Amino acid sequence: MRLKDLEIYTSITIQAHDNPDADAIASGYALYRYFKSKGKKVSLIYSGRYRIKKTDLKLMIEKLHIPIKYRAARDEKIEGVLLTVDCQYGAGNVQKLNAENMAVIDHHEREISTAGLVGYEINPNLGSCATLVWQLLVSEDYPINDDKKLGTALYYGLYRDTNQFTELFYPLDRDMREAVATDKKVLHLLKNSNLTLEELEIAGIALIKYIYNNDFHYAIIQTKPCDPNLLGIISDFIIQVDEIYTCVVFNHTQEGYKYSVRSCIREVRANELAQFLAQDIGTGGGHAERAGGFLSERKYEQYYPVLHSEAYFGNKMNEYFESYDIIDLGKCKPDIAGMDMYESKKNNIGYVEAAALLPVGAQCVLRSLSGDMELLIDEGVYILVGENSRVRVTSKTEFESEYRKLSDSYGETLEYAPKLKVKDSADDIDLLDYMKLCTNKKITKVYAKQLTRGVKLFAPKSDEYMLGEIGDYLIADCGRTHSMSIVEQGMFGRLYQKI
Ligand SMILES: [Mn+2]
Incomplete structure (x- = not known):
């Protein structure tokens, strides 16, 4: 759904969940500002048994001038559209109000049937609903950074919903955190008035x-x-x-x-x-x-x-x-007992030659579903984008020995398009704009077996394990060292065939 779609209504009531938290208030407020700017009759409300009483929320409302009002549950019908934020119409955490047209913007797992809604946007991957609203505002070109109050509210919503950013992981949440302009003084005040x-x-x-x-x-x-x-x-x-x-x-x-x-x-x-x-x-x-x-x-x-x-x-x-069994290759030798031999199939993946986009020596962060990765551009850096939008960085020598460039264009759509954030520059580089296709050159042989128990595999000298779930494959290369790795069940058939 786009916010534009709701502009057919002249009256818009935005409802935060009962006992609203910072995220619900921030999300509601941002939507309030948006629809107000479109000349709509907008109100921002919450209902339920309790009034807002937490100090940081009261301060947030006061300092950022958020016009949220309490509305007791009553039967009178809501005009226009009722838009629930950070919650879903009819779910247990939000008072059901009488309305004819309902819409939902939320970041929780889907709890309700969306069939009766006039529109909805639900993305449970996100750390906060504020991030989702921010994205919707950005796609309508709304000038979010013209007013720090709005940015401060969104930032604080994300801050609280991700346990002070410690539990923040989704790349779009990071994008929002970095993009919004905030009032540091107000944030300081709110952050320090949270507990009683x-x-x-x-x-x-x-x-x-x-x-x-x-x-x-x-x-x-x-x-x-x-x-x-x-x-x-x-x-x-x-x-x-x-x-x-x-x-x-x-x-x-x-x-x-x-x-x-x-x-x-x-x-x-x-x-x-x-x-x-x-x-x-x-x-x-x-x-x-x-x-x-x-x-x-x-x-x-x-x-x-x-x-x-x-x-x-x-x-x-x-x-x-x-x-999970732990296989620590720093402590034991790879064991290929019970494994069968397979060979690799042709597999096309996306690649970007980073040095073609940025000057050598540029410092940047590669942001993707795999997280943030610091990257120093040198002549040999290739970024590979494989299945599930996962990215990997490799050297030119390795790239050329393993892959062959194809002339076809990269036609995939990804859940989150990986980007390069260049230090001291506000313009991010969307890798999808430059992605090309390559395919693996050589047929390699491996030993493999399907896992009947979970495995955590540590490579020698590594502190990070590869996780294998039941059904995934443990593979060992046919070289002298039999170095091991794990391939997801869904991927294995696409990458290897039995010989
Ligand atoms: Mn939330």
């Missing part, structure tokens, strides 16, 4: 009620209802305990369970663990050391109607640690 004395006590009580697992060295803590950012603060604290290698801190909210995950060992990436904990019933992600997630109440009830939440997290943690 009552929450200080909640943290204290939570800390003495930890559950510790001696076999896997993890801790689980449940807290009473509190600001979700407190979960991150508590986890940052307990991960420092010597015997605790990973931890999860969670609580129950209106919509489900919020949690923070931390890891301080190389065998566990917090973002993967956060994803594992959310399997089928929520979303999780972040970074290797810090991550977070959310379980939907509705799905939890459906999948685990009688399971206590503490037991859920305990069971899932044990399951995670029991699911």
